[in-house]
Amino acid sequence: MPTHAQTIRRALPSLRREGARPWSPTVGNVKALILLAPLVALLVGFVFYPLVKLAIDSLTSDHGLRNYSDVFANASTRRALYTTLIASVIVTAITVAIGAMLAWHLVTVRSPAVRAVLWLAVLAPFWMGTVVKNYAIILFVSHDGLLNDLLAAVGIGRQQILYTSGAVVIGIVYSMVPYAVFSLYGVFAGIDQSLLSAAQSMGASRIQALRTILVPLAMPGAVASAALVFAISVGFYVTPVLLGGGQTPFMASVIQANILTYYDYGFASAASVVLLVVATAILGIALRLVGRERLVRAVA
Amino acid sequence: MGQLCGRSRMLRAGLCLAAASCALVVSACGSSSGGGGSSKGGSGEALVVGDWGGAFDQGTKQFYADPFAAAGGASVKFDDASDTQVARIEAQQRSHSVTWDLVDSISAADAYLLDRKGYLVHLPAAMKTQLKKTLGPTKVTDFGFTMSNLAYVIVCNMDRMKTCPSSIPEFFDVQRFPQSRALPSGAPIYTMTMATVAGGTPASATSTIAPNLPPAFAALGKLRPKVKAFWESADQSEQMMRSGEVDMALMWSGRAWRLKDNGMNIQINLDGGAYEPAIWAVIKGSKHVDESLKFMQWIADHPEAQARWAAALDYSVPSPKAMKLLPKAKAIRLADYPPNFRKLAVPNFQWYAEPKNAAAMNQQWQNYVRG
Structure with missing residues (x-):
């Protein structure tokens, strides 16, 4: 019985004889295109086509161009757009701050047990369904919930948290933290920690070292992470409905209501396009401020 | 030879992937337009009802659809479209591919809206008159009767x-x-x-x-x-x-x-x-209008089935006889129980x-x- 090694050794010369080229990890253009074709087809079919159709519908269905004037003339839609953008900016700031702290600890912590607990905390919201996640937060912030029990115990008294914008922000932040941690973990892991020690050994304080070494190196990654969090946050639908109690209207809720309650598809499609354009413009401006090169470096 | 073989294997893998994803796309489109129902038209085929899913479908199947089929009527299938019925009907009408025959218990406000758009079949005059006698004039509209009120x-x-x-x-x-x-x-x-x-x-x-x-x-x-x-x-x-x-x-x-x-x-x-009130109605463009109307007629004519349905689901039913068949403890919870109904404000749906x-x-x- 020949061993595996013997079989391979016997096979090798025959392969070389037939002119096999040494294996190379790079893929040729044609192969790459063929391998990517299914993905491109899906992208065209399920992203590009619906978006184009949406834009056309917003201009042609129901009231035509008036769909857009209706969107802007509608006080509650303007309020929803404003609420969506402001809440998303607040969510982004909080999420990236929390995500940065978590990611830095994940990179630097020595104890495997602590690291495991941290990863668990980061991944837990990822494993739960949207509704479960939101109900967990309802239980936490409701009138008789844990947070209010604590506030009552320390003498502050029960506060109205559920059905406020605050609850919506807490809910979205909780869902978005994993995204921020994932993108920042990669950035922090790529930073040479000995640079910080070097700065400190040359007289920089801890804060100075972080400010002059860590922050500039991590900034493009932080902006990329913020862009990701913001882009996903503006589309939130379930959380504002469940935690906002109808009073923190997000654009997605307005769009949904116009499709499923008021049956105004023209209005819904125009509102969708407006949200898309405004959110893309804000992202574009933010990314431009950081600079394309630094960003590409951070993402790559 | 080896090189060729390697490349062709690569190509085949790529093509397989492409074919698989195309199949996925096609089947996804197919199932969305089919809406889960399987009625293809022609007589003797199953009626498809746009319904609410879960216990609601179960009850409607057990107390209405199964006995109707057992009595020689068509078999009935349910397509779960909880609270998206109007949007789904709108989509079917706009794409001219009507896959539902009936819609079960859509809010009256929605039903009037659909009727205004011409998406619902109007009841034949004789059937309407007869239904009004069986169920009472407030439970029957031009295009259907109420259920799960x-x-x-x-x-x-x-x-x-x-x-x-x-x-x-x-x-x-x-x-x-x-x-x-x-x-x-x-x-x-x-x-x-x-x-x-x-x-x-x-x-x-x-x-x-x-x-x-x-x-x-x-x-x-x-x-x-x-x-x-x-x-x-x-x-x-x-x-x-x-x-x-x-x-x-x-x-x-x-x-x-x-x-x-x-x-x-x-x-x-x-x-x-x-x-x-919520409304049972037949959708315009259905290929089984007569059989669908027969199914509706069967439901209206069977107060004992309505009573069982109401007892199981805790929703109200239109038949006054069904209301009497229900134990009082159940009936007093329902909107159509006469002492309750007298106190309620009925919206002006036509307006x-x-x-x-x-x-x-x-x-x-x-x-x-x-x-």
Whole structure:
């Protein structure tokens, strides 16, 4: 019985004889295109086509161009757009701050047990369904919930948290933290920690070292992470409905209501396009401020 | 040879992947347009009903569809489209591929809207006359009859308050009842009907006169500071009461009774509450109109089936005979139980079906909810 090694050794010369080229990890253009074709087809079919159709519908269905004037003339839609953008900016700031702290600890912590607990905390919201996640937060912030029990115990008294914008922000932040941690973990892991020690050994304080070494190196990654969090946050639908109690209207809720309650598809499609354009413009401006090169470096 | 072989294997793998993804795309499109139903037209095939899913489909299958098929009628399939029926019918009509034959228990406001767009089959005159005799004139429209009818009721958490508003005008009285409230956020016709009752219109008159909106919105305006939340789904309304987030709410009768059954100390009052009938109808473009109408006729003609359905699902049914067949403890919970029905305000659906009227009401209502 020949061993595996013997079989391979016997096979090798025959392969070389037939002119096999040494294996190379790079893929040729044609192969790459063929391998990517299914993905491109899906992208065209399920992203590009619906978006184009949406834009056309917003201009042609129901009231035509008036769909857009209706969107802007509608006080509650303007309020929803404003609420969506402001809440998303607040969510982004909080999420990236929390995500940065978590990611830095994940990179630097020595104890495997602590690291495991941290990863668990980061991944837990990822494993739960949207509704479960939101109900967990309802239980936490409701009138008789844990947070209010604590506030009552320390003498502050029960506060109205559920059905406020605050609850919506807490809910979205909780869902978005994993995204921020994932993108920042990669950035922090790529930073040479000995640079910080070097700065400190040359007289920089801890804060100075972080400010002059860590922050500039991590900034493009932080902006990329913020862009990701913001882009996903503006589309939130379930959380504002469940935690906002109808009073923190997000654009997605307005769009949904116009499709499923008021049956105004023209209005819904125009509102969708407006949200898309405004959110893309804000992202574009933010990314431009950081600079394309630094960003590409951070993402790559 | 080896090189060629390697490349062709690579190519084949790529093509396989491409083919697989194309198949996925095609099957995804197929199932979405098919909507899960399998009716392809022609006689003797299954009827497809756009329905609510879960226990609702189960009950409708067990008490209506199965006995109908056993009696020689067509078999019936259910397509779960919970709360998206109107959008689905709209999509089917716009794409000229009608895959549903019937729709079960869509809100009357939606049914009138669909009828206005010409999407529902009108009942033959003889059938309509006969249905009115069997079920009563208020339960039959040009295009169908009511089923799983609900009432919007006042629900009070009696651990939080000594007395519960006994009627809708009292619910709107924030001086006498300063406690916090929850209101429904969607389907404004029902809440607006209750607001017109609070604004001075008698509950018995709401179905026939155009809603007087200024006093209704004035009443809503006074109520606003006490409205802590608007519920989007029935489940959310229960949760708001259970968690003690609000002291009282306007919510669906069935859900209110469920809170009571689960041991919550609540009081339910329905004087001046809105009546929300839901409608069975045949969809225009169905290839089985006659068989679908037969199925509807069968349901109308079988009060004992309706009684069993109502007992199982806790939703109201149109047949007066079915109401008598039900144990009283069950019947008093239902919107069509005569002493309840007399107290309810029926919305003016014909008025709301006028797009201009609906647009004006919807717009003001959305501004009210979103502050």
